[in-house]
Amino acid sequence: MPDAPLPAAVTAEPPAPAGLRIGHVHLKVADIERGLRFWRDAIGLEEQQRYGDQAVFLSAGGYHHHIALNTWESAGGDPPPRGTTGLYHVALLYPDRPSLARALKRLIAHGIALEGASDHGVSEALYLRDPDGNGVELYRDRDPTDWPRDATGRLTMGTRRLDLQALLAEA
Known part of the structure; x- marks a missing residue:
């Protein structure tokens, strides 16, 4: 998408509501079990659901998920190098x-x-x-x-x- 100013009608819209929250974050990981040792065991989030060996959903307090880990595009992958976006x-x-x-x-x-x-x-x-x-x-x-x-x-x-x-x- 080119860097162009937004039309006036778009910029005149009211801001997002004060009650807006981040519902959850999906993270691409290289290995589900390694990710679980960190997010579940070290951080303390509770496992809510798994999709086979490709995704797991974790939360605090029984919410459906705050953090999801998946290997859909990242199984065995390397972390992004410093100096890149993300x-x-x-x-x-x-x-x-x-x-x-x-x-x-x-x-x-x-x-x-x-x-x-x-x-x-x-x-x-x-x-x-x-x-x-x-x-x-x-x-x-x-x-x-x-x-x-x-x-x-x-x-x-x-x-x-x-x-x-x-x-x-x-x-």
């Missing part, structure tokens, strides 16, 4: 700090290395990769009343190192 990361939102702390303990128990851990003021986040190189963020939001703001009330998010020992103490 998924940067999928973010899983935890309900509170103790839940995020328990997720960190689980990652440690499964030998999963973190790529980073940040306090963004509005949230606290752990960054890692799944076995297929997909970026994963595990995070919790702070209450909006605790978000950092300047004197005009404008958000002032930033990035500081997250204290992992203090987080683990919450588990």
Whole structure:
């Protein structure tokens, strides 16, 4: 599709509704069982359904699926090289700090290395990769009343190192 401005009628449409959510993410993986060891065992999602040995659907709390893994176009494949387009990361939102702390303990128990851990003021986040190189963020939001703001009330998010020992103490 060429880079052309959208017609005025399209740009004048109202924005997406505030209740819009990401329902699920499908990830192309090289090996279903390897993916399950990460998403089910290390992250803790529950297996909901399988399509033979080609796809599996996982969720938290019995939802039909938050994450699906499939090998339809990727069985035995390599992760995309850096410097190419694609998924940067999928973010899983935890309900509170103790839940995020328990997720960190689980990652440690499964030998999963973190790529980073940040306090963004509005949230606290752990960054890692799944076995297929997909970026994963595990995070919790702070209450909006605790978000950092300047004197005009404008958000002032930033990035500081997250204290992992203090987080683990919450588990």
